[in-house]
Amino acid sequence: MSAGHPLSVPLEPPTCDDRAVWDVWLSRLELPAVTVADELGLFSLLAQGAATAPEVAARLELGARGAEALLAVNAALGFLVQRGGRFGLAEPARHFLLPGGDFYWGGMLQRDRFSALHQDLRKALGRDAHPEQEPDTRLAAAWASGQIDEAQARRTTEAMHAHSFPAAMGVARHGDFAGVTRLLDVAGGSGCFPIALAQRYPGLRCTVMELPEVCLLAAEYITRYGVAAQVDTHGANMFTHPWPRDYDAIFFSNIFHDWDAPRCRHLAQQSSAVLPSGGRIYLHEILLADAKDGPLPAALFSMAMLIANYGKQFSFGELEALLTGCGFVDVQATLTYGYYSLISARKP
Ligand SMILES: C[S@@+](CC[C@H](N)C(=O)[O-])C[C@H]1O[C@@H](n2cnc3c(N)ncnc32)[C@H](O)[C@@H]1O
Structure with a gap:
């Protein structure tokens, strides 16, 4: 921004909120949340029975933050359901995200394992499992x-x-x-x-x-x-x-x-x-x-x-x-x- 001239009148707020822009901006992380969960075997794990976030963290060797984020996004996307603190598979995950199923989407999802955000998320989950490791962004x-x-x-x-x-x-x-x-x-x-x-x-x-x-x-x-x-x-x-x-x-x-x-x-x-x-x-x-x-x-x-x-x-x-x-x-x-x-x- 260039400083420009001071504005002498108070600014009016926008007449609508900015959720539409937020939705677009955040949507870039939806697909990596699913492709990483697929690669880690989260859906197969939960097909054996609903589990808490700490149980998922232990089984998939994730940190607490990573397990929480991965479960929360997949639940919010409609692939998992949470009851009493345990996450289980919802219908769409049962049909389309379980390896070996007739309607498994894996062939398509696996093509996205090479995307930069998929790789970034994998790296971040790896770091999170080792709390002594710092985020590697310059910022x-x-x-x-x-x-x-x-x-x-x-x-x-x-x-x-x-x-x-x-x-x-x-x-x-x-x-x-x-x-x-x-x-x-x-x-x-x-x-x-x-x-x-x-x-x-x-x-x-x-x-x-x-x-x-x-x-x-x-x-x-x-x-x-x-x-x-x-x-x-x-x-x-x-x-x-x-x-x-x-x-x-x-x-x-x-x-x-x-x-x-x-x-x-x-x-x-x-x-x-x-x-x-x-x-x-x-x-x-x-x-x-x-x-x-x-x-x-x-x-x-x-x-x-x-x-x-x-x-x-x-x-x-x-x-x-x-x-x-x-x-x-x-x-x-x-x-x-x-x-x-x-x-x-x-x-x-
Ligand atoms: C996520 S931004 C939030 C900025 C603002 N509060 C907002 O909501 O738009 C984080 C801010 O923390 C500032 N910050 C980061 N580390 C800091 C530090 N050690 N001491 C003071 N400010 C710091 C950064 O310069 C940056 O402006």
């Missing part, structure tokens, strides 16, 4: 070390802005920010959430805490949308640098889904340490069902995190347990826009 390494180059920062920030700005407008319209006066957006990317919130709440002050290279880009967006009097930036590595205080709300969008459990706990504990009593934490995420059998966009997004990052999509129950484990109370979730929910909790 994941840059984020973990806090060292990002300028071109990487620009590419990622532009992509994240496109992906998140509509949802930011939804958060500003439908989230509950009553009583919030100063909000810290941790790893806030382009600043799209503070921009939307500042336009909606003229009395609100926000700070985008980001890697320094990304702060430079966020400043351009903040100027472009005319909210520089309300929104500033703070360059920091969120894992190694001290966090600023004086905020009554800490906001994370698409951050917990990037990281493993210890790093998510660290982010929640750090939030609790710098918030005053009564302060709020917000997590903006696409939620998996507690049964981990969908919905399809959350399951596919979780698979994307498995391939590229350390994280996964969480269920509300998992986030509630994480936040209460770090001392937060009153954990609530509201659907704010498209597939996204805003989870909030209070420091007692």
Whole structure:
């Protein structure tokens, strides 16, 4: 984006949500989820009897995240059914996905084992089974070390802005920010959430805490949308640098889904340490069902995190347990826009 002229009027939200674009974007992972399950023998395994995710992980030598994502996507696609925590075959899998069956689609599915995404998913599942192995994408390494180059920062920030700005407008319209006066957006990317919130709440002050290279880009967006009097930036590595205080709300969008459990706990504990009593934490995420059998966009997004990052999509129950484990109370979730929910909790 070029900074251009500041826009003097608040932006109107889109008149529809963006689920149609999300569906197309995520659909690329549907076929690999099935071709990899076919190659691993998931359907044959479940033909012997329904199994829990840990049982599938043990039998197929998968990690917990990998088994969860593979089962969730195949359940959401209608190939598996989940009952009481056990996954079994649904009719379409019984007819078309069992090797040796008269109507087995294997001949066709096997042709896709050479696709880049099939290979990426296989590699990611292999890594996930060995937690000491890091994701091998350059971006994941840059984020973990806090060292990002300028071109990487620009590419990622532009992509994240496109992906998140509509949802930011939804958060500003439908989230509950009553009583919030100063909000810290941790790893806030382009600043799209503070921009939307500042336009909606003229009395609100926000700070985008980001890697320094990304702060430079966020400043351009903040100027472009005319909210520089309300929104500033703070360059920091969120894992190694001290966090600023004086905020009554800490906001994370698409951050917990990037990281493993210890790093998510660290982010929640750090939030609790710098918030005053009564302060709020917000997590903006696409939620998996507690049964981990969908919905399809959350399951596919979780698979994307498995391939590229350390994280996964969480269920509300998992986030509630994480936040209460770090001392937060009153954990609530509201659907704010498209597939996204805003989870909030209070420091007692
Ligand atoms: C998935 S993007 C989310 C951006 C934004 N919150 C959104 O929802 O559009 C993850 C963001 O985390 C930032 N990030 C990654 N590692 C970081 C670190 N160690 N310290 C601070 N920010 C980091 C990246 O620069 C990136 O903007």
